[in-house]
Amino acid sequence: MADERTAFDLNLQHGHKDLVQAVAFNTYGDRCATGSVDGKIRVFNRQKDGVWRVCDTWSAHGGEILELQWLPATIYPNLIASLGIEGRFKLWAEDPSAPPAAASPPPHIEPTRHTYLALLDAHGRLTVYESDEPEQIADCVAVDEFSVCPRPARGEEVSFRVRFDPNPEVCYNAVRAGVAADSITLVVAAMTTVKVYRCRDVVATSTYGVQQSKKEFYLATEIDAHRGLVRDPLRRLQHKRHLHPTGLPDASKPTAASGLSASLLAKPNTATLDRPRPLRAVSDRRLLPPKPRGPQPPLPDDVPHTTRELSRLDSHRTPVWRVSFDDDGFILGSVGDDGHLVCYRQMPSGLWAKSSELGMVKARMMAP
Numbered sequence: 043m044a045d046e047r048t049a050f051d052l053n054l055q056h057g058h059k060d061l062v063q064a065v066a067f068n069t070y071g072d073r074c075a076t077g078s079v080d081g082k083i084r085v086f087n088r089q090k091d092g093v094w095r096v097c098d099t100w101s102a103h104g105g106e107i108l109e110l111q112w113l114p115a116t117i118y119p120n121l122i123a124s125l126g127i128e129g130r131f132k133l134w135a136e137d138p139s140a141p142p143a144a145a146s147p148p149p150h151i152e153p154t155r156h157t158y159l160a161l162l163d164a165h166g167r168l169t170v171y172e173s174d175e176p177e178q179i180a181d182c183v184a185v186d187e188f189s190v191c192p193r194p195a196r197g198e199e200v201s202f203r204v205r206f207d208p209n210p211e212v213c214y215n216a217v218r219a220g221v222a223a224d225s226i227t228l229v230v231a232a233m234t235t236v237k238v239y240r241c242r243d244v245v246a247t248s249t250y251g252v253q254q255s256k257k258e259f260y261l262a263t264e265i266d267a268h269r270g271l272v273r274d275p276l277r278r279l280q281h282k283r284h285l286h287p288t289g290l291p292d293a294s295k296p297t298a299a300s301g302l303s304a305s306l307l308a309k310p311n312t313a314t315l316d317r318p319r320p321l322r323a324v325s326d327r328r329l330l331p332p333k334p335r336g337p338q339p340p341l342p343d344d345v346p347h348t349t350r351e352l353s354r355l356d357s358h359r360t361p362v363w364r365v366s367f368d369d370d371g372f373i374l375g376s377v378g379d380d381g382h383l384v385c386y387r388q389m390p391s392g393l394w395a396k397s398s399e400l401g402m403v404k405a406r407m408m409a410p
Contacts, residue, residue, distance in 0.1 A: 057084060057096060064107050066122070069115035073097075075122050077107030083124060083134070098136075104128050131161055157182070160228060162204040166191045168230065170259065186241075186259050190232040201271040203231040208277060219345045228259065231272040236265040242344065263347035276365050353394040357384045373397070 064077040072088045081103035086094045103126030113121045120136035157173040159182060168190050171182035194200045207227035217223055221240070228239040241257040248254055360379035367374055374386040374394065383400040 057099070058082065064110040064124075066110035066112055068112040068119060070119075073112070075110050075112065077102070077110045077124060079106040081105055081107060081126065083107065083110070083122070085122070100134075102126070102132060102134065103130060129163070131159075158185075158206070158226060160204045160206065162190070162202050162230065164200055164202060165193050166200075166202060166232060168204060168228075170226075170228070170257075172257075185257050188259065190230050190237060191235070194233070199271065201231060201233060201273055203272075203274060205229045205275060205277065216345065221345050226257070226259075227262075227277075229275045229277050231275040234266065234268050234271060236268070236272055236275045238262045238264075238347065240344075240347075242341070260341070260344065262344075263349050265349055267351060273361070273363050274365050276367065352392060355386060355394060355396070357386075357396050357399070358382070 058076065058078040058080070060078045060080040060082075062076050062078050066075045067073065074086045074088075074094065076084050076086070078084075081101055082099060083102045084099040085097045087097045088094050102124050105127040107124055107126055109123075109125040111123045113119075113123065118135075122134045124132050124134065126132070159171040159173075160168065161171075162168045166189050167187065169187045170185045172185045173182040190202070205228070207229070212221050212223055212225055212227075216225075222243070226241045230237045230239065238261075239259040240262045241259050243255050244258045245253050246256045355376075358376065358378035358380060362376050362378045364377045365374065366376075372388065376384050376386075378384075381402045383402075384396060385398045385400075386394045387397040388394050
């Protein structure tokens with residue numbers, strides 16, 4: 043019984059001297075990064091005996107850390123992206139010359155793909171960046187910039203979040219319908235609506251009057267069936283259909299939420315993007331900077347998108363803040379202010395139903 047209790051002990055003494063705001067695991071689940079309100083990041087490695095030990099700690103931001111994200115292990119397993127409340131997005135790479143605290147997989151770089159970065163601020167301005175050379179992420183070029191909704195009034199409670207489509211390739215049905223195989227999809231939570239954006243190739247004129255092709259995002263579909271602010275949109279990893287579960291609070295504390303998404307590769311040192319800051323185009327892509335605008339409507343040649351509500355789940359009695367699928371996409375988990383993790387499964391009829399619930403209870407440890 044003692045061995046079983048020790049193996050199931052998931053209580054991690056993070057060591058932060060302030061409230062932990064963000065937690066992120068890598069692809070393999072053997073590395074964990076935590077970000078606290080005081081702006082510090084701590085990285086833990088899971089040893090072979092199942093014990094988590096701290097690997098590194100540093101001061102990353104001047105204020106609280108809103109989001110942490112590991113880049114995919116097949117691209118750069120030792121790279122962490124962080125977003126601070128002061129509006130700075132940073133990339134942190136592990137120093138290969140430093141003595142490792144534990145064995146970690148070697149980095150794998152796939153140079154055949156681009157790096158895309160999406161930043162969404164508290165005013166509803168979405169900017170998408172692209173890097174032609176994966177190792178030069180500090181020189182990313184602004185691909186497109188637009189507003190996802192009207193600018194909120196001063197003092198109004200806001201909720202914004204952006205996510206990339208987790209599918210590495212466009213599904214077969216979409217390709218047959220006419221969607222480009224290299225199309226990028228963004229899922230955006232903008233106040234009380236969820237919007238899906240796809241990119242298309244357009245012709246832009248450079249500063250020298252030369253016409254070149256570039257990517258432009260357009261509004262593919264919009265979901266406005268929510269009664270309150272949407273906290274977390276999510277897209278399921280699958281091949282035939284795409285599901286967009288959303289976390290919806292009935293009442294929540296005021297906050298200025300921001301979203302970040304990053305993919306592929308960054309060079310092995312810290313790179314910072316401050317918003318707002320004008321970015322210079324690299325020598326091979328001297329295109330005019332994108333002008334602020336609203337979302338572009340679909341063109342006649344664009345593939346039409348339709349949405350249908352499958353289930354409305356209300357197991358939480360408090361605001362829902364995060365939703366997530368498992369790796370196979372068959373289990374949906376949600377976390378609310380009540381401290382409960384609720385899991386749902388899809389029934390043969392296609393509807394989703396509650397399958398389990400895990401509650402967290404505070405317990406006082408007895409001194410030996």
